[in-house]
Structures are given as structure tokens and as C-alpha cells.
Amino acid sequence: MMGCKYGSHRVIEPKGVLPQAAYKISNDMSVLYDNEILIDVIALNIDSASFTQLKEEAGGDPEKIKKKILEIVNERGKMQNPVTGSGGMLIGRVEKIGEALVGKRDLKVGDKIATLVSLTLTPLRIDEILDIKMDIERVEIKGKAILFESGIYAKLPEDMEETLALAALDVAGAPAQTAKLVKPGQSVMVLGANGKSGMLCCYEAKKRVGPTGKVIGVVRREEAKKKVEELDICHEVVIADAQKPLEVLDKVLKANGGKEVDIAINCVNTPNTEMSTILPVRDEGIAYFFSMATSFTKAALGAEGVGKDITMIIGNGYTKDHAEITLQELRENEKLRKVFEEMYAK
Amino acid sequence: MMGCKYGSHRVIEPKGVLPQAAYKISNDMSVLYDNEILIDVIALNIDSASFTQLKEEAGGDPEKIKKKILEIVNERGKMQNPVTGSGGMLIGRVEKIGEALVGKRDLKVGDKIATLVSLTLTPLRIDEILDIKMDIERVEIKGKAILFESGIYAKLPEDMEETLALAALDVAGAPAQTAKLVKPGQSVMVLGANGKSGMLCCYEAKKRVGPTGKVIGVVRREEAKKKVEELDICHEVVIADAQKPLEVLDKVLKANGGKEVDIAINCVNTPNTEMSTILPVRDEGIAYFFSMATSFTKAALGAEGVGKDITMIIGNGYTKDHAEITLQELRENEKLRKVFEEMYAK
Numbered sequence: 001m002m003g004c005k006y007g008s009h010r011v012i013e014p015k016g017v018l019p020q021a022a023y024k025i026s027n028d029m030s031v032l033y034d035n036e037i038l039i040d041v042i043a044l045n046i047d048s049a050s051f052t053q054l055k056e057e058a059g060g061d062p063e064k065i066k067k068k069i070l071e072i073v074n075e076r077g078k079m080q081n082p083v084t085g086s087g088g089m090l091i092g093r094v095e096k097i098g099e100a101l102v103g104k105r106d107l108k109v110g111d112k113i114a115t116l117v118s119l120t121l122t123p124l125r126i127d128e129i130l131d132i133k134m135d136i137e138r139v140e141i142k143g144k145a146i147l148f149e150s151g152i153y154a155k156l157p158e159d160m161e162e163t164l165a166l167a168a169l170d171v172a173g174a175p176a177q178t179a180k181l182v183k184p185g186q187s188v189m190v191l192g193a194n195g196k197s198g199m200l201c202c203y204e205a206k207k208r209v210g211p212t213g214k215v216i217g218v219v220r221r222e223e224a225k226k227k228v229e230e231l232d233i234c235h236e237v238v239i240a241d242a243q244k245p246l247e248v249l250d251k252v253l254k255a256n257g258g259k260e261v262d263i264a265i266n267c268v269n270t271p272n273t274e275m276s277t278i279l280p281v282r283d284e285g286i287a288y289f290f291s292m293a294t295s296f297t298k299a300a301l302g303a304e305g306v307g308k309d310i311t312m313i314i315g316n317g318y319t320k321d322h323a324e325i326t327l328q329e330l331r332e333n334e335k336l337r338k339v340f341e342e343m344y345a346k
Numbered sequence: 347m348m349g350c351k352y353g354s355h356r357v358i359e360p361k362g363v364l365p366q367a368a369y370k371i372s373n374d375m376s377v378l379y380d381n382e383i384l385i386d387v388i389a390l391n392i393d394s395a396s397f398t399q400l401k402e403e404a405g406g407d408p409e410k411i412k413k414k415i416l417e418i419v420n421e422r423g424k425m426q427n428p429v430t431g432s433g434g435m436l437i438g439r440v441e442k443i444g445e446a447l448v449g450k451r452d453l454k455v456g457d458k459i460a461t462l463v464s465l466t467l468t469p470l471r472i473d474e475i476l477d478i479k480m481d482i483e484r485v486e487i488k489g490k491a492i493l494f495e496s497g498i499y500a501k502l503p504e505d506m507e508e509t510l511a512l513a514a515l516d517v518a519g520a521p522a523q524t525a526k527l528v529k530p531g532q533s534v535m536v537l538g539a540n541g542k543s544g545m546l547c548c549y550e551a552k553k554r555v556g557p558t559g560k561v562i563g564v565v566r567r568e569e570a571k572k573k574v575e576e577l578d579i580c581h582e583v584v585i586a587d588a589q590k591p592l593e594v595l596d597k598v599l600k601a602n603g604g605k606e607v608d609i610a611i612n613c614v615n616t617p618n619t620e621m622s623t624i625l626p627v628r629d630e631g632i633a634y635f636f637s638m639a640t641s642f643t644k645a646a647l648g649a650e651g652v653g654k655d656i657t658m659i660i661g662n663g664y665t666k667d668h669a670e671i672t673l674q675e676l677r678e679n680e681k682l683r684k685v686f687e688e689m690y691a692k
Contacts, residue, residue: 004592006592006625006652008592016590016592016593017590017591017592018591018592018621018651018652020647020648020651021618021621116650117650117651117652117653118647118650118651120647120651121651150652150653150654151653152650152653173650244362244363245363245364246350246352246354246362246363246364247362272367275364275367279352283666289642289660292642292643292646294642295642296635296638296640296641296642296645296660297638299642299660300638300660300661300662300663301366301464301466301663302366303662303663303664304462304463304464304498304519304662304663304664305364305366305463305464305466305467306352306364306463306496307463307496307497307498307664308496308662308664309662309664309665309666310662311659311662312659312660312662313657313658313659313660314635314642314645314646314649314658314659314660315646316646316649316650316654316655316656316657316658317646317647317649317650318649318650318653318654318655319655320629320655
């Protein structure tokens with residue numbers, strides 16, 4: 001029996017929407033559709049906004065958080081926080097591959113994978129919560145989940161810690177898009193060069209622009225500047241407040257010999273940084289917004305307001321081979337890997 | 347004396363931001379910077395959201411609306427509605443061109459122009475409100491305004507009614523971007539094909555795809571379908587609810603011989619239409635969001651959730667020559683012009 005490629009066959013309420021928009025989806029694992037993959041779940045990596053909310057509501061009590069998570073999943077058939085609306089991702093082992101997908105995926109039963117689609121659209125059944133690792137927002141469980149035909153995933157690599165791989169996969173869209181956008185000889189500005197996605201984007205951009213290009217990292221503080229400089233992932237690092245577009249413009253122009261940049265990449269997770277991304281870009285250049293704090297209308301009206309003829313791209317979390325491109329960066333660059341291990345792979 | 351290209355020299359409060367983000371800017375017209383243009387204002391076309399709010403607050407009384415507009419402009423130096431945050435545009439005659447811009451603009455003193463940057467960033471002084479045309483949200487005034495160096499404008503054409511030209515210029519970004527994006531032989535879906543920007547995009551797309559391409563218009567109702575069919579601006583028009591992605595996907599695939607489209611253009615001004623734009627697009631295709639109701643996060647997370655490797659573009663209200671491209675459409679197509687005259691040029 002074939003289900004909808006996007007999983008709408010499991011939507012219970014309201015009818016006619018996709019699983020992410022649904023309030024409740026079916027987590028009945030006794031039936032596996034021919035184009036579904038059944039996963040034996042090991043752990044949930046709860047989205048940071050969601051985990052913070054759960055923790056606050058529970059007054060920091062792990063038992064209360066467990067109870068709430070079970071309540072949500074029993075009610076909705078997926079782990080979507082009703083307050084924040086957000087989910088997270090999961091890791092587990094492939095338990096069964098639907099007949100229609102056999103031979104069409106680079107997967108076999110027993111493979112350890114991370115799902116790269118949100119928990120907000122993933123059918124999930126929790127049989128038992130084994131442990132909650134409060135510091136890394138990870139919930140270890142016994143349970144099952146479903147990956148739809150359109151669902152993306154990454155096989156967890158043998159050559160790095162699981163936590164390290166997950167930290168990189170979490171932002172895999174940005175560096176992979178950078179790899180595809182950036183061309184030799186170009187000048188590229190990365191706002192938030194010291195953040196998780198920022199560092200990966202800088203590294204990838206520097207590789208792509210080659211010896212005739214220039215990557216300018218923008219950070220907020222002296223300490224961050226030093227860190228990025230030590231990593232050697234930018235040609236130049238400047239200090240500016242991303243919420244002050246004229247300050248950013250001024251610093252970036254100076255770093256780029258007075259010229260506007262070809263591509264700007266926004267990796268800053270604070271609001272009101274749209275104009276700082278737009279202003280330094282040359283006419284017919286590209287502004288790539290990876291920050292989830294981006295406002296669509298602020299970007300659209302902002303570019304018009306300053307008469308900038310640029311292409312503004314919404315950062316798609318997925319692009320072909322994004323997981324492989326991103327994990328490869330950590331393999332290539334020892335320093336970057338070490339920083340990631342220290343900061344994110346606790 | 348040169349001012350900032352983006353007008354930051356006129357920002358009074360808070361310091362360091364751009365005029366659009368400022369609470370208060372200087373509307374002192376006794377000083378004209380060398381890279382500014384002084385406009386003798388004829389009328390303000392108030393943004394629809396703003397005008398509706400003003401009208402409601404005033405209980406429909408034109409005198410109270412006048413008073414409120416004067417209050418706002420005296421307080422802020424620009425016509426930015428404090429509740430909606432939105433502005434509008436203005437028309438007027440060029441009174442003086444700053445020395446640094448003489449010969450660098452296709453303008454002379456006396457030319458009648460429409461500013462295509464928002465009133466939310468335009469220094470404005472109102473000396474007197476002459477009349478308010480409630481039905482077309484137009485405020486006729488005596489007053490002055492400033493266009494900054496980066497400010498965009500259009501000379502109002504001699505061969506069409508001012509109201510007609512303004513209606514088209516209001517959405518000029520969309521059809522001009524369509525002209526640049528769409529290539530011969532492509533298949534293009536336009537969501538909201540019967541709206542103001544939708545009709546112009548369809549017409550432009552049909553011209554660009556040529557005899558081997560296909561333009562599929564999506565509308566909500568039978569009546570709209572008939573209207574678009576009579577205009578002959580699509581190869582096929584289908585009826586679907588843009589808030590129901592699976593319905594849109596199904597209808598568009600059928601209309602396109604089972605194939606996903608190369609480009610989707612969203613011109614629907616209702617929320618929750620992101621997935622309807624994303625789902626019908628082929629891998630490596632383009633989703634172009636012109637609707638101001640677009641949610642950045644819904645688009646970003648939505649595409650990832652269904653594993654779609656597409657480029658999602660934020661509709662920039664400006665692209666080079668957008669005014670000329672759009673006005674030309676009305677000149678080329680008699681039927682389209684007639685519909686625009688009847689619907690928007692009252």
C-alpha cells in the first residue's frame with residue numbers, strides 16, 4: 001500500500017493539510033506503508049526553543065519534562081511543542097524499509113541514521129523515556145518513528161562522535177548552499193562568522209573563492225574575532241553590530257577595498273539584521289538569509305527602500321548532499337573540528 | 347554638502363539607524379543636500395493597511411483623518427502610520443535637483459514623478475491637506491518631500507491616466523522579476539493569477555516561455571478563472587485553494603502533464619500559502635514569493651520538511667527598469683489595460 005510522498009496519509013486532524021501543519025497525525029506503527037521507513041528510535045534531539053520552554057514550564061524538573069513529552073506525543077502523534085511550535089530531530093536505527101523504497105535508498109536495516117526533517121512532521125511513538133540529558137537537550141527513549149518518502153536523513157559517520165556529527169548536521173543547509181553559490185574570485189561577507197553555521201559557511205566560502213577572492217567575517221566582539229582568526233577561515237574579520245547596518249556597511253567596505261561584496265550570508269540569530277545583510281551587497285549580487293530570525297517583509301521592503309537590485313534567498317535547510325558536504329568540512333579541517341568538539345559535542 | 351546615499355543624515359531619533367527604521371527624521375526643507383531631490387508634492391497614496399486603520403480610528407470622518415495625518419507627519423517627519431508601520435507612495439513634481447545628481451538622473455525640474463520608495467522613509471512636510479479621496483485612499487496636499495540618492499522613482503507617462511500608472515507601478519517588482527527569471531520553454535505556475543500582480547506576472551511569463559513553454563494560473567473561484575481566460579494570459583487556468591497545498595499540487599501536476607513546474611510565483615495576499623508554492627516545483631527549480639503575507643520560517647522549514655532542493659526568492663520590490671517593464675505591459679496588451687482601468691483606475 002502506497003502512502004502520500006509527503007505523508008498526508010497519516011494526517012488525522014485537520015484533514016487535507018501536510019503533517020507539519022497538522023494538529024494530530026497517526027503514530028500507528030502496526031501498519032507500514034510501502035514508501036515509509038520504520039525507525040527504532042535511540043534519542044530525540046529537542047529543538048532548543050522547545051526544550052527551553054519545557055524546562056521552564058517544569059521548573060527544571062526532569063520528571064515533569066518527561067511527563068509533558070509523553071503527553072504531547074500521545075496527544076499529537078509527533079513531538080511538536082504546542083507553545084513554540086517547534087520540534088527537533090531524532091537518531092535511531094533502520095528497522096524496516098518499505099517495499100517501494102528497497103534499493104532506492106543508500107540504507108540497509110540496522111544502519112544508524114539521523115532524520116534531517118523536523119520532529120514536527122515525524123510520526124513518533126514513545127514506549128519509554130530512558131533518560132534526559134539536560135545539558136545537551138537530548139531525550140533517550142525506547143520507541144518507533146516513521147520517515148516518509150520525501151523525508152531526508154543522514155547516515156551517521158563511523159569516523160566521528162555522534163554528538164559532533166549532529167551539531168554539524170543541524171546547520172548543514174547553510175554551508176552546502178554556500179558551496180553551491182560561491183564562485184572563484186568573489187567577495188563574500190558572512191554575518192555572524194563565529195556561530196555554528198557561520199564558521200562552516202566561512203570555511204566553505206574561503207575554499208570556493210580561491211586565491212583571488214575574499215571572505216570577510218563580521219562578528220560582534222573582540223574575543224570572537226580572535227577565535228575566527230585563529231581558525232583561519234576568513235581573509236579578514238571585522239567587528240560590527242549586525243543590528244547597525246551603517247556600521248556593518250562601513251566596516252565591510254573598508255575591508256573590501258571600498259567595493260560592495262558579491263554575496264552576503266546572514267548567520268546571525270537575532271532580529272533586525274536584514275539591512276546589514278542587504279546594504280553591503282553590489283547590484284545584482286546575492287543576499288542569502290540563513291537566520292531564522294529573518295523577517296520576510298523587512299527584507300522585501302528594505303531592499304526596495306534603498307533601491308537595491310539584488311537577489312534575496314530564503315535559506316533552505318535542505319539542498320542535495322548537504323549532510324555529506326558539511327561532515328566533509330569537519331574531516332578536512334582539523335582546527336574547525338576541534339572547535340566543534342569543544343563547543344558543541346559535549 | 348553631501349548626505350548619506352541612504353538618507354541617514356536626516357535621521358533624528360534613534361541615531362545610527364536608516365530612515366525607515368527611525369522614529370523621527372528631519373523634514374527641514376530649507377536645506378537641500380547635494381545628493382537629494384526636492385519634490386513639490388501633489389498627492390499621497392496611502393498604503394491600504396494604513397488607510398484602513400486611519401479610517402477606522404476616525405470613524406470614517408475625513409476631517410479627523412486629516413488631523414491625524416498632520417499629527418503623524420509633524421511628529422515623525424514622515425507619513426508612517428504608528429499602528430500599522432506602513433506608508434505608501436507619493437506623486438509630485440521635481441522642484442530642485444541637488445548639484446551632485448544633476449545629469450545623473452533622467453529628470454528635469456518640472457517632471458511629474460511617483461516615488462517608488464515607501465513613505466516610511468521619505469522626509470515629508472505638509473503645508474495643507476486639500477482633499478481626501480476616500481475611495482482611492484489618496485490625500486491631495488500642498489507640501490514638499492525629499493528623495494535620497496538611493497531613492498527610486500518613475501516618471502509618470504503621458505499616454506495613460508495617472509491612476510492607471512500608479513496601480514501598475516505599485517506592484518512593478520513582480521512582473522519585472524518575472525521577466526528576468528523566466529526562460530523559453532519553461533513551465534510556470536502563478537498562484538493568485540487574477541490579482542493585480544498576478545495578472546501582470548502571467549502576461550509576462552507567457553511572453554517569456556514562448557511557444558514551447560506553459561503558464562498555469564491558479565485562482566480560487568470560477569469567476570476569476572473566466573476573467574483570466576478571457577485575458578488570454580495563461581495557457582491553462584485551474585481552480586484551487588492556495589491554502590491547501592495538496593489540492594494545488596494535484597491540479598497543477600494535472601495541468602502540466604504530470605510534471606513539476608520549473609518556476610512558481612506566489613502573488614496571493616493571504617497567509618499559509620508557502621507550501622502550495624513549494625510543492626509543485628521541481629528539484630533545482632525556483633519558488634518566487636512576492637506575497638507580503640509570506641512567512642520566512644514557514645518557507646524555510648517547509649521546504650526542508652519535504653526535502654525540496656529549490657531556490658526560494660524573497661520578492662524584491664525593486665529591480666532595474668521595473669517601472670518601464672511594467673508600464674510597457676499595459677501598452678502592449680489592450681485587454682489587460684482595460685481590466686486595469688476598470689478595476690484600479692477609478
